[in-house]
Amino acid sequence: MDISVLGPCRVVQSGVSVVPTAVKPRKVLALLAMHPDQVVSVASLVEELWGESPPRSVQTTLQTYVLQLRNLIEEVLGERPPADLPHGAKSVLVTEPGGYLLDTQGGRIDVSEFERLSGAGHRALEAGDLVGASASFRSALDLWRGPALVDVQCGPLLEIEATRLEESRLGILNQRIDVDLSLGRHHELVGELSGLAAQHPLHEGLQAQLMLALYRSGRRGSALEVYQRLRGVLSRELGLDPSPDLQRLQCAVLDSSDELALPLPPFTDGALTGSGGLLRALQGR
DSSP, X not given: OEEEOSSSXXXXXXXXXXXXXXXXXXXXXXXXXXXXXXXXXXXXXXXXXXXXXXXXXXXXXXXXXXXXXXXXXXXXXXXXXXXXXXXXXXXXXXXXXXXXXXXXXXXXXXXXXXXXXXXXXXXXXXXXXXXXXXXXXXXXXXXXXXXXXXXXXXXXXXXXXXXXXXXHHHHHHHHHHHHHHHTTOHHHHHHHHHHHHHHOTTOHHHHHHHHHHHHHTTOHHHHHHHHHHHHHHHHHHHSOOOOHHHHHHHHHHHTTOGGGSSOOOSEETXXXXXXXXXXXXXXXX
């Protein structure tokens, strides 16, 4: 069984999708898919489906949804299930004490692949292999096909999971951009960062990366405009000023500081000198 949640929910058995169209059975499958090969408790499924207002027939209704999912799996397996699935659909969607388990039989899980590639990127980074780190981070990000579980009406538990995955994606994206800035790829980053900064106008890290990419591309005035725009948005939306790190970066841009120029050492105090590491380096100014 292959599972993909980094975008639309895809659960594929023997090459055929077993994702139901009905809202609540889809939520059941999505929550099981978010915890493959692990028991998901009945209490968790009930909370996801109905929150604090479950129906009186909650046990029967949940069992009905599980049966619907098993019927979809059974249709794919056919009348003669494989030898490694002696109980057919019940060997895939397994009833366990207190809950249910989705047995992937060693199938591909995109979240696991994302975590594996992200880990490879971190290890390459620690070894000083910036090119390898950038490649691994890019491969991890390429697994995403849209917002996590974009086609599922997420309840409280799935909403938490989707938010966690999105935060992880943004973290890896931020690190990949930091690496690319350290590799001198600022020209090719300007377009991407301009779009990301527009999507996340309050994300200071992305704004800082855009400022640095613009400055290194010879667009000092545009870099300062990014800062002024950020300051205006923060003031209007939150009543705040840019962080001290961003203010130091603005001063460095105004001064055309040599600390903003390439070449730069790849690490400063154990951190990349892209934008995050560079901001930390500027703290001593």
